[in-house]
Structures are given as structure tokens and as C-alpha cells.
Amino acid sequence: MSFLDSFKNIFSFSSKRALGLDIGTTTIKIVELMIDKFNKISLSNYGFLENYGHLERINDAFQTSGLKLMETDVSSMIRELYSKSEFETNVVGMSIPIYSAFVSTLEFPKMPDKDLANAIPYTAKQVVPMPLSDVVLDWTEVIPSKEEVLFRNLDKKIIFLVAISKDVIERYKRIAKLANLNLVSLELEGVSQGRALLGNDKAPTFVLDIGSRVTNLMIFDNGYLRVSKFFDLASGDMSQAISRGLKVDIWRAEKIKKEQGLSASQAQMEIVNLIYPTIDAIVRESENLIKIYREKTGREMKNFFLAGATANMPGLASYLSSQFKGISVTLANAFARVNYNPEIKPIIKVIGPSSAVSVGSAIRILSS
DSSP, rough: OOGGGTTTGGOOOOOOOEEEEEESSSEEEEEEEEETTTTTTEEEEEEEEEEOOGGGGGOOOSSSTOOOOHHHHHHHHHHHHHHHHHHHHOHHHEEEEEEEEEEEEEEEEEHHHHHHHHHHHHHHHHOSSSSSEEEEEEEEEEEEOOHHHHTTTTTTTEEEEEEHHHHHHHHHHHHHHHTTEEEEEEEEEEHHHHHHHHTTTTSEEEEEEOOSEEEEEEEEEEEEEEEEESSOHHHHHHHHHHHHHHHHHHHHHHHHHHTTGGGOOOHHHHHHHHHHHHEEEEEEHHHHHHHHHHHHOOOOOOOOESSGGGGGGGGGGHHHHSSTTTSSEEETTTTSBBBBBBGGGHHHHHEEEEHHHHHHHHHHHHHH
16 A cells, blocks of 8 residues: 555665664664565664653653654654664655554445446545545455355455545655655555565464554454554553552563563562553453454454564463464564574564564565
């Protein structure tokens, strides 16, 4: 998906190196990928910058679900990160968070593509909560699996619709320009994540991405993003609960969460009990989304990827496995299809779950 008219020629763009830039709520991640001498995609470089100020000040984040994006500050930090990391290209792909977009799945009777192109904006006018003059529309025709077609007796076209505010798009363009980056690709972050994590796997897959401030829930099926949802309950809420419950400062609480998490000893079960309410709320949201999708399509989840920096919290993957029986819960690894120096495997294990957006954005450019 591309949201800028100026990107229509992206597939004629040729580069042997590309950056993937992910501006999260509290982190900025840049990954540089390259086409190596074996014509494979390899990791060339990476740089991460994290802002912990949000732990004490709720508004101290790079961006929030309220669409706040601190352009000047963020671009300055990107320039600094770019300089210190010594990247070799400024060609970049970026992604737009789901909370900055409106997404919906629409169904239409089978019709010629030309008629469909006319019908989609008309229908979008009924569902998009903003004037169409203020947004850029993009859509993908979803090809359902044979099993879904049979289950639903489906004889329609399925469209995954995305609407992005023109103002949001302009913000990303300005950030790239201020950071001296050549922006050639812009897409919904779920699409980037799916590209990095799924590859050619067509099986129904659930991705749970627990960030610092926002949790994203996504369902992919037959290679397409089918469902995307977010809510403002995430890792930061766990730290706040530990801070209040143990009466320690937020920095100590953050350290306890990262080091002990759900694997605290029996003598420290108070820590686990403070974290459970947030985790269980996320589990309920996830279960509900999976249930609704199963009832609508007849499709059972085969894969479950746990993504985001919180994925590495001790005990979390095991606990989710116990809650989602019959589904294999796996730590997401954005570099599973990317070559890298074996010596940095311990680092890849740490950053793999949280790098899918940036890796997927860079892969899009190199694969075009």
C-alpha cells in the first residue's frame, strides 16, 4: 500500500540498500538492509533510540494515539541517530501506525475492476469518519482462502480499505525532509510487519504487538492483512502497576518488569499479580478478535507471533501459550528471512520481536 501520489513510480526505483524507519510511541528504530553478493537480503546496519520519559510524563512520547507527532524533535533525533549509526544510504521506507489510520473490510458483488474502483469511494463515504476530501484512500483486493470461500459460500469481492488523513501523510513527509532522508515508501505498519514476519506463509496468523503505550492486534490470512485493531493498554501500564503496588519509583518498576516479569519467584508473586490484570485484559481482547474471525470465516489461527519490545519479558510467551491452547505462540523474529553475521545472533534475539515494522519497510524497497 502506498499513500502518496509521488510514490506511484516506486516500483521503478532501484536500490541495493534501503532504510526502514519505524517511529514508535517511545522508540525510533532504523534498520539498513542491502542486497548482498549472493543476491540475498542482508542486514547491513541498525540503530535504535528509546525515550523513557513517557514513564513519568504521559505526554512525553514521540507520538500517541491522539495523532501527536513532534516533527522537529523527532526529525532532529533521527538525524542524530543516522549520523551516529553511519548508515550508507538515505533511501527510506516509513510506516503509519494503525491508530493514525481508519481501516475496514468491505464486501462488494463481483464486478469489473473499473466499476469497483468507482464503487469503493462511494461506499467509503458511508464508513470513513472524516470527509473524503481530507483523506487519502487506498485499498487491496483480498483473495480469500478456498476454505473461507466454501465456509461462507462466498461469491463477492473482499476489499481491505485504508484511509489516512492528508495531514498525517504531510507530517511524515516533513519529518523525512527535515531528517535529510529520501522517502520513497509509506504504508500501514501492519503491512510492513506482515511482510517481515510471514514471508510466503499463507496460514491464518495472529500477531500481538505489545508496545510501551499501545497494543496492536492483527490477523493475517492467505498472505493478506485482514483485521487490525489497537487499544491504549500496554507495557507502560504494567510498569505503573508495579510502581504503585510495590511503592517504588517508575524506573525501578521498569527494571523489575524487564528482569523478572511473569517469572518472579514464589516469594515475589506480588510482582506477577500486579502484571496479570494488564496481560489478561490483552488476552481477552485477543481471544475475542480471534473468535469473531473464526465465526465469520471458519478459519482457525495456525500461528501466533508475539511482537514488540515487551515480547522479551520473562514468562510472557509461556503464559500466552497456556492461554491460547492449540495455537503455537512464537517470539516474532523480524530477521528470520534476512541474512546477518552469526556473531550478532544474541542481539538479533533481543531486537527481533520489535523490528518487524522497520525491516518490512526496507524489504519493500529492495523487493520492488
